[in-house]
Each structure stands twice: as C-alpha cells, then as structure tokens.
Amino acid sequence: MSLLLERVEKSYREPDGTPLPILDIENFQLGDAEQVALVGESGGGKTTLLNVISGISTPDSGRVVIDGVEINALPEVARDRFRAERIGFVFQTFNLLAAFSALENVLLGMSFGGGKADRVRALELLDRVGLSKRASHRPGQLSVGEQQRVAVARALANRPSLLLADEPTASVDIANQENILTLIREACLADNVSLLLVTHSPDIASRFGRVARLDEINRVAQTTAAAGGPA
Amino acid sequence: MNLLSIAYKSIKQRALSSSLTSLSVALGVMLMVTVLVIHGIIDRMFSQQTIGYELIVGRKGSGLQLVLNTVYRLKQPIENLPYLYYLELKNDPRVEDAVPFALGDFTKEGGFPIIGTVSDYFVLDYAPDHKFKIRGSGFRDSFDAIIGSEVARENGWRVDDPNTPENEASTFKLVHGGAESDHEHDEVFTVRGVMQKTGTPNDKTVFIHLNGFYAIAGHDRPPNETLTKLKAFYTEGIPGRPDLDQTDPETLKPKPGEHIHGMEDWQKEVTAVLVNCKRPPDWPADAASPQLGDFEAEFKRGFKAQAVNPIVPMRELMQDIVGNIRKVLVVMTGLIIIVSGVSIFVSIYNSMSDRRREIAVMRALGAQRRTVFSIILAESLLLCVGGGVVGVLMGHGLVFAVAPYVAAQSGLLIDPFAFEPMELSVLPGLIVLASLVGIVPGLTAYRTDVAKALAE
Numbered sequence: 001m002s003l004l005l006e007r008v009e010k011s012y013r014e015p016d017g018t019p020l021p022i023l024d025i026e027n028f029q030l031g032d033a034e035q036v037a038l039v040g041e042s043g044g045g046k047t048t049l050l051n052v053i054s055g056i057s058t059p060d061s062g063r064v065v066i067d068g069v070e071i072n073a074l075p076e077v078a079r080d081r082f083r084a085e086r087i088g089f090v091f092q093t094f095n096l097l098a099a100f101s102a103l104e105n106v107l108l109g110m111s112f113g114g115g116k117a118d119r120v121r122a123l124e125l126l127d128r129v130g131l132s133k134r135a136s137h138r139p140g141q142l143s144v145g146e147q148q149r150v151a152v153a154r155a156l157a158n159r160p161s162l163l164l165a166d167e168p169t170a171s172v173d174i175a176n177q178e179n180i181l182t183l184i185r186e187a188c189l190a191d192n193v194s195l196l197l198v199t200h201s202p203d204i205a206s207r208f209g210r211v212a213r214l215d216e217i218n219r220v221a222q223t224t225a226a227a228g229g230p231a
Numbered sequence: 232m233n234l235l236s237i238a239y240k241s242i243k244q245r246a247l248s249s250s251l252t253s254l255s256v257a258l259g260v261m262l263m264v265t266v267l268v269i270h271g272i273i274d275r276m277f278s279q280q281t282i283g284y285e286l287i288v289g290r291k292g293s294g295l296q297l298v299l300n301t302v303y304r305l306k307q308p309i310e311n312l313p314y315l316y317y318l319e320l321k322n323d324p325r326v327e328d329a330v331p332f333a334l335g336d337f338t339k340e341g342g343f344p345i346i347g348t349v350s351d352y353f354v355l356d357y358a359p360d361h362k363f364k365i366r367g368s369g370f371r372d373s374f375d376a377i378i379g380s381e382v383a384r385e386n387g388w389r390v391d392d393p394n395t396p397e398n399e400a401s402t403f404k405l406v407h408g409g410a411e412s413d414h415e416h417d418e419v420f421t422v423r424g425v426m427q428k429t430g431t432p433n434d435k436t437v438f439i440h441l442n443g444f445y446a447i448a449g450h451d452r453p454p455n456e457t458l459t460k461l462k463a464f465y466t467e468g469i470p471g472r473p474d475l476d477q478t479d480p481e482t483l484k485p486k487p488g489e490h491i492h493g494m495e496d497w498q499k500e501v502t503a504v505l506v507n508c509k510r511p512p513d514w515p516a517d518a519a520s521p522q523l524g525d526f527e528a529e530f531k532r533g534f535k536a537q538a539v540n541p542i543v544p545m546r547e548l549m550q551d552i553v554g555n556i557r558k559v560l561v562v563m564t565g566l567i568i569i570v571s572g573v574s575i576f577v578s579i580y581n582s583m584s585d586r587r588r589e590i591a592v593m594r595a596l597g598a599q600r601r602t603v604f605s606i607i608l609a610e611s612l613l614l615c616v617g618g619g620v621v622g623v624l625m626g627h628g629l630v631f632a633v634a635p636y637v638a639a640q641s642g643l644l645i646d647p648f649a650f651e652p653m654e655l656s657v658l659p660g661l662i663v664l665a666s667l668v669g670i671v672p673g674l675t676a677y678r679t680d681v682a683k684a685l686a687e
Contacts, residue, residue, distance in 0.1 A: 047685075048682070051685075054595070056685075057682050080598070080600075083596075085597070089596065091592075095588070095595075097592065097593075098244060104232065104240070108237070111232045112593065112596050112602065
C-alpha cells in the first residue's frame with residue numbers, strides 16, 4: 001500500500017462566507033505496511049486530514065492517491081466502495097453501534113464492503129482482540145477498552161490496506177492504552193496494513209519509527225503556529 | 232448483514248416507540264379487516280340466490296318489512312292473508328312448496344318469537360345446501376314445538392329423552408303479541424324438537440304447529456269481523472265458498488256471552504307464505520325457477536298480496552344503506568391507517584437527529600448514501616408491513632371472537648376464517664404508505680454530512 005498526498009488544500013467557509021483554510025499539504029507519503037504517528041495540536045486539521053485521505057471529504061485541490069488510485073477523482077459511490085474495501089477506521093470514541101452486538105458490529109463493517117459478511121472471519125477477529133467470549137455482548141455491556149478492541153476488529157474486517165486511527169487511545173485508561181496500541185500495531189504488521197495513527201501524546205508517538213508533525217507538513221498549521229495559536 | 236436485519240436492529244433499539252407506532256398501524260388494519268370481512272359476510276348472505284324458498288307472499292305493503300319480519304323476525308308483521316289464499320297457492324300447479332307462517336306471539340321466557348307453521352318448513356334448506364337437523368321427534372301433535380338452538384340454550388329447554396325418562400320434555404306458554412302484550416295464553420306447548428345451530432334467526436325462534444297456533448284462545452276473531460275482512464280481500468268472490476259470498480257478516484256476530492269454539496279454514500289467517508315454484512327436472516339447483524318472473528309479475532298486477540323475492544329488498548338495502556356505511560367505514564379505517572403512517576413518519580423522523588452519528592459511522596465504514604436511505608426506508612416498511620400483518624391477524628382474531636356473539640344477536644352466520652379479496656390490497660397499500668412516510672427521513676439520512684456528524 002502506498003499513500004500519496006500532493007498539493008492538497010482544504011478549507012471551510014466561515015458563517016460570513018470567508019474561506020477558512022484547514023489543510024495545505026505540499027507532499028505527504030506513507031509506504032507499504034509503514035506505521036506513522038501523526039501528531040499535532042488540537043484544531044490543527046488532523047481529523048480533516050483523515051477525512052480527506054479516507055474520501056469522506058474531498059480536497060479543494062490536489063491529489064490523494066492510494067495504491068495508485070486517485071480517490072478524490074472518483075465519484076462518491078466509488079469512493080465509498082473504495083473506503084469500505086481498502087480503508088479501516090478506528091475512531092477516538094469507538095463509534096460502535098449500540099443496537100448491534102460486538103460480532104454484529106464487525107459484520108456490519110463487512111456488509112458495506114460489497115462482499116459477503118464472513119461470520120467465521122468476524123469471530124476470528126474478535127478472537128484476535130481477545131473478545132471471542134464477548135461476541136454476543138452489546139457495546140453497553142462492554143468496558144471502554146473492550147469497545148475499542150471491537151472497533152479495531154471492525155476496522156480490520158475487510159482486510160484493508162490502510163488503517164486510519166484517530167486518537168484511538170484518547171478515551172481509554174492508561175492501562176488499556178498500551179494494550180490498544182499494541183493490538184493495533186501488531187494487527188497491522190500481521191496483515192501488512194499501513195497505519196496512520198493520529199495522537200497528541202508524545203509518549204505514544206515515541207513508539208513509532210516515523211512521526212509526522214502536522215505543523216511540519218501542513219502549511220496552514222505552520223501559519224497558525226506562527227500567528228501564536230491553533231486554527 | 233442485509234439491510235432488513237440492520238433496519239430491524241435499529242427498530243429493536245427503539246423497541247417501545249417502534250412497537251407503539253406499529254401497533255397503531257395494526258389497530259387500523261385490524262379495524263379495516265374486520266369491516267371488510269364482516270361486510271363481506273353480510274353481503275354474501277344477502278346476495279345469495281336462495282334461502283330455501285324463492286318467494287315470500289304476504290299482504291301488500293313494504294316488501295322489506297315483509298322480508299325482515301318473515302326471514303329475520305325483525306319488525307312487526309304487516310296485515311295477515313286469509314288461510315284460503317294460502318290454500319290457493321298450495322294448489323296452484325306452478326307451485327312446488329307453499330309453507331304457511333303465522334307470527335305474532337312470544338315465549339314467556341326469553342321473549343323469543345313464535346311462528347306457527349307446518350313440518351314442510353323443516354324440509355326446506357335454511358341456507359344454500361344446508362338442511363335443518365332436528366333432535367327429537369318433531370311435530371306429532373298440535374301443541375308440539377320445535378325450538379332453535381339459542382332458545383334451548385338460553386331457556387334450558389330440552390326434548391324428552393327415552394333413555395332417561397325422568398328428563399321430560401320442556402313445556403312453555405306463550406305471551407300474546409300485539410296490543411295485549413302482557414296477556415299469557417293458557418295453552419301449554421311441549422318441546423318435541425331442538426334444532427342444531429344454524430347461525431340464522433331460526434336459532435332464536437320457536438316454531439309451533441300451525442294447528443296449535445289456531446287452537447290458542449284469542450287467536451280467533453269474531454266470525455263477522457273475519458268475513459268482512461275476507462270479503463274485502465276477495466272482492467270478486469271467495470274461491471270455493473259462494474255460500475260465504477251470500478252471507479251477511481252481521482248475521483255471524485256473536486251473541487253476548489257466546490264463546491267461539493274452533494275455526495273453519497275461512498276464519499284462519501296466515502302472516503306469510505313461503506313459496507317455491509316448480510322447476511324442470513334438469514334445472515340447476517342454484518338458479519331461479521323459470522316461472523318465478525311471471526309469478527312475481529302476476530302479484531305485482533294484483534292489489535291483494537305481494538310476492539317478494541327475499542333476496543331483492545335485502546340486496547337493495549345492502550346497496551343503498553349498508554354499502555354506503557361500509558364505504559364510510561373503509562374510508563375511516565383507511566384514514567386511521569394513514570394517521571398511523573404519519574405517526575411512523577414522526578417516530579422515524581424524530582429519531583433521525585439522534586441517529587446522525589450512527590448514520591455517519593455507517594457512511595465512514597463505506598455505506599453509500601443510497602444504502603443508509605434504504606435502511607431508513609426498510610425500517611418504515613418493517614414497521615408498516617409488520618403492523619399490517621399483525622393487524623390482519625388481529626382482524627381475523629376479532630372476527631373469530633365476535634362471530635358467536637354476532638350470530639347470537641343478529642342471526643348472521645359468520646365464518647371466522649372468511650377471507651376478503653380486498654384484504655390483498657391492504658399490504659400493497661401499506662408498502663406504498665411506508666415508502667411515502669420513509670422518504671423524508673430517508674433523505675435526511677441520505678444527506679447526512681459525515682464529517683460534521685462524526686465531529687459532533
């Protein structure tokens with residue numbers, strides 16, 4: 001897997017119509033099965049960057065290329081399909097669906113990928129994250145750490161080539177932070193999945209061989225920092 | 232996981248509000264199904280081609296009243312016909328069956344209507360291809376009675392049982408109908424037959440032998456009055472009785488203190504005569520006999536009596552009144568279902584603000600806009616169609632539950648498993664309704680801004 005961002009710009013509009021630049025990235029790359037920690041201040045555009053990479057949002061200009069596919073040039077339906085099949089997402093607040101059991105949450109991720117929901121694989125994934133005995137439990141019946149592990153299993157369900165993790169340890173206690181981080185990194189290594197993990201924890205970032213600082217790759221963040229505060 | 236199972240899970244998550252909105256649809260559909268089924272039964276009952284006899288002959292007047300009185304035992308009888316007229320009909324070469332009915336009295340217990348008739352009545356079908364089944368010996372004597380199943384049940388009356396001689400046949404007295412409604416006749420009648428349930432007004436009727444009816448003191452009129460009426464009826468001469476034509480009624484006026492003992496045929500009267508015309512041997516059983524039209528037309532030309540096909544006035548009643556009531560009920564229940572549909576719309580639409588994040592998560596996992604739209608539409612379909620299916624079952628359950636009560640109260644024979652073809656349109660109608668009410672919430676899901684909703 002390779003990820004390439006080239007001259008990516010993204011801005012929002014203020015209520016009065018004034019453009020509010022969020023991203024201005026000249027070049028950013030992620031190699032095959034590479035694991036990168038992306039650090040930056042709150043409000044620095046980290047989540048927007050993940051949305052642009054995953055195709056949830058489209059950049060105003062520039063290119064987002066994953067495995068040679070310029071996803072921002074794809075129609076929305078194709079972007080959705082690409083995201084379902086090739087990109088895994090782990091959210092800070094897990095975002096498990098409360099009405100579904102742990103197993104069903106994993107199967108749900110598979111359902112949108114166009115393939116058949118593979119119950120055996122879903123159970124294997126839950127086993128890998130140590131929750132095979134909690135498969136029928138709903139999120140409300142699971143601890144915070146267990147919920148995040150279900151979220152990891154769901155993100156890996158469709159055998160993605162890129163896993164985007166948005167501060168996945170921010171909502172769990174310190175004891176679970178290590179477990180979650182290890183789980184994500186080992187799972188990505190085992191499945192040859194590239195990982196871009198957003199964090200603002202220097203400690204967590206220090207575990208990664210490569211750390212990308214948003215204020216170094218995003219010119220908007222640099223300008224904001226120079227002006228004396230986050231955007 | 233398919234869309235329906237995802238939608239079902241979401242519904243389960245909001246079990247209470249989902250159940251209530253679906254129940255409102257179910258209740259609306261239940262009412263509609265009940266209206267359709269019961270109306271269908273009534274419609275078929277009054278639209279059937281025969282109820283054992285083709286014509287009811289009675290005195291000139293309202294045909295509907297004659298039918299309601301003779302068949303359904305509702306309303307008061309019109310004026311009586313002379314018994315001689317019944318004999319004329321009986322001897323008419325075109326007539327196959329002529330069964331006299333004399334109505335007017337009631338049982339003391341339960342107030343069930345009394346009909347004086349002859350055994351021939353119980354040979355006729357009471358409904359198409361349905362024969363009376365009577366336990367007991369039937370009419371053997373003038374003061375014998377055959378009672379309907381409801382009469383037997385409510386009054387606890389029975390026939391004698393040869394195996395248990397101590398269980399003697401029940402006996403009863405009559406209360407005079409008409410003006411002297413509290414007058415109890417002295418004559419005692421004995422139950423000699425109990426009909427099996429027919430689901431018709433016969434179940435709530437007591438039949439006594441016609442001879443016994445005439446033998447009741449007070450059922451005879453002073454001969455002078457009877458002759459005056461007879462002459463008024465037979466303006467062109469009393470058939471077979473030229474002697475009566477010559478008699479001055481005043482000469483028959485009873486002297487003070489004189490009692491009347493027994494009646495000659497010319498003194499007797501009947502309320503109605505049930506008539507079947509003769510038909511060729513190979514004539515279809517369910518088709519009207521070929522002479523029926525001519526026979527009816529003959530009565531229409533005359534001024535003395537009327538012959539009514541019992542089905543016709545009831546069909547007119549159905550079309551003019553009951554049919555319109557049914558339309559109103561169907562429209563009202565349809566509106567109830569639409570209101571239920573609106574409540575489903577409100578329920579789903581109100582839940583959308585709480586579910587923005589859930590929808591955004593699905594979209595982030597790769598669900599397409601049309602997928603989340605379809606999930607919301609599937610929820611609406613499940614609620615509407617699920618409620619509809621439950622409503623259909625509840626409707627038939629209600630019909631099943633009320634069938635005995637309606638039969639007992641009105642004599643309507645209700646088949647609890649009756650199915651109305653129009654019911655087939657209920658579910659497609661609900662699918663259309665569900666699609667309509669699901670569109671707006673579905674579009675809300677379709678338009679969800681994923682990045683914004685995830686950031687909230």
